[in-house]
Amino acid sequence: MNTLLAKVEYKWIILTLKQSRATTTTACKAQVSTLPPEPVIPSKKPFKVDLLGGKRYSWCSCGHSKNQPFCDGSHKSKAQGLSPLRFIPEKDGPVWLCGCKHTNTPPYCDGTHKQDFIASASLHQDID
Known part of the structure; x- marks a missing residue:
């Protein structure tokens, strides 16, 4: 019984790690900019x-x-x-x-x- 429980816990841990790694990999693909936007030019004169x-x-x-x-x-x-x-x-x-x-x-x-x-x-x- 303990061996069966240990195998189930092990599989649960592995699946959890795989899911979090996949989420992390996906999250890293997003491009996030911390720079403020550039102003547009409404006039070339003051x-x-x-x-x-x-x-x-x-x-x-x-x-x-x-x-x-x-x-x-x-x-x-x-x-x-x-x-x-x-x-x-x-x-x-x-x-x-x-x-x-x-x-x-x-x-x-x-x-x-x-x-x-x-x-x-x-x-x-x-x-x-």
Whole structure:
């Protein structure tokens, strides 16, 4: 009786190990990215806007907003992992906000749109 029980336990252990190994192998085939999505390029030129000092603004960092250069919440469904940049200008006046979404000084334009990788890229066009 003990021998029979030992054989059954042994087979159960082997089957359990085979199943967990198959599950692990299958799980490893899935491609999971931890990198945030890249922004799309809605404009190859900056946006000149008049801002009020002390007021909070939300600059679109994903490029999907229909209210460029400001956020309209599109990132929640189209670019999860990206979020708007909230900023408060110190004084009233006109500024140039980045339209290509690749500036090194967000939200302000730094001329990155003049580089070849932006100049040769296609503009994003929403098909909603």
